[in-house]
Amino acid sequence: NHPDSPKYDLSKLKFIIGGAALPEGLLKAAQARGMTVVSGYGLTETAPVLTIAFLRPEHKDLPQDKKNEIYLRTGIVIPLVQLRVVDEQDRDVPKNGTTIGEIAVRSPWLFKEYIGDPEKTRNAWRDGWFHTGDAAVWYPDNYVKIADRLKDVIKSGGEWIPSLRLEDIISTHPGVNMVAIVGVPHPKWGERPVALIVPKPGYESRLSEDEIKNYLMQFVERGEIPKWWVPDKVIIVKELPLTSTGKIDKKVLRDQYKDLLSK
Numbered sequence: 001n002h003p004d005s006p007k008y009d010l011s012k013l014k015f016i017i018g019g020a021a022l023p024e025g026l027l028k029a030a031q032a033r034g035m036t037v038v039s040g041y042g043l044t045e046t047a048p049v050l051t052i053a054f055l056r057p058e059h060k061d062l063p064q065d066k067k068n069e070i071y072l073r074t075g076i077v078i079p080l081v082q083l084r085v086v087d088e089q090d091r092d093v094p095k096n097g098t099t100i101g102e103i104a105v106r107s108p109w110l111f112k113e114y115i116g117d118p119e120k121t122r123n124a125w126r127d128g129w130f131h132t133g134d135a136a137v138w139y140p141d142n143y144v145k146i147a148d149r150l151k152d153v154i155k156s157g158g159e160w161i162p163s164l165r166l167e168d169i170i171s172t173h174p175g176v177n178m179v180a181i182v183g184v185p186h187p188k189w190g191e192r193p194v195a196l197i198v199p200k201p202g203y204e205s206r207l208s209e210d211e212i213k214n215y216l217m218q219f220v221e222r223g224e225i226p227k228w229w230v231p232d233k234v235i236i237v238k239e240l241p242l243t244s245t246g247k248i249d250k251k252v253l254r255d256q257y258k259d260l261l262s263k
Helices: 024-032 066-070 120-122 164-170 207-219 251-254
Strands: 012-016 035-042 051-054 080-088 101-106 129-138 145-147 155-158 160-161 175-188 189-199 234-235
Touching: 024 035, 024 066, 024 120, 024 164, 080 129, 120 129, 129 251, 155 175, 164 175, 164 189, 164 207, 175 251, 207 234
Parallel strands: 012 035, 189 234
Antiparallel strands: 035 051, 080 101, 101 129, 129 145, 155 160, 155 189, 175 189
């Protein structure tokens, strides 16, 4: 969104984006400039790369929207990485693209322990697998896609709502610059999603709660998300809090809006 950005030819730029999920809106904006962008995944503890969402030879003739579905996945493992998606009993979840579990990995370059924190180390390393704390789905072709951090998954009425999926959809609205979805305590459902949105320049007075909810209903009507995923509240803000690494600080947002739905 920098005002000088259009002055530069970015059409030869190719890169892997990591650190946070690649929003569909950002992918399409980059492609409109001729850039090639794919998702990558790893953690500090994994030094860092585990997966890359590259296209396989059998994908080369797919239409662009189908290729984008692969670019937006978390990817497939690089050599020497073993990866599973497991349930709470450390059993592999079905490779159906819908069942959410936790990513567990091992490879020669993973960290050994958290210095001075043996309990955290024991919780992370179980049966020889490092449990990442990332919730994901597993596809039949062995690609994975992160649904959320386990700590950020919204548990509503006994069901999980992946905040990243909602953020991904809302990011495709032409007036949205940044978006965060957080779970807020609810007296009946346990938690409900709330959307915090920073509008793009020129949309400050045009973007509204009804506009975003109506936009999401298009995806509900197409069967892409269930209706009960639609956030209870949509709040337009000027900025979102960021961590020292530039990620949206959802802990701050959860604390700030913790009483929003109990009033």
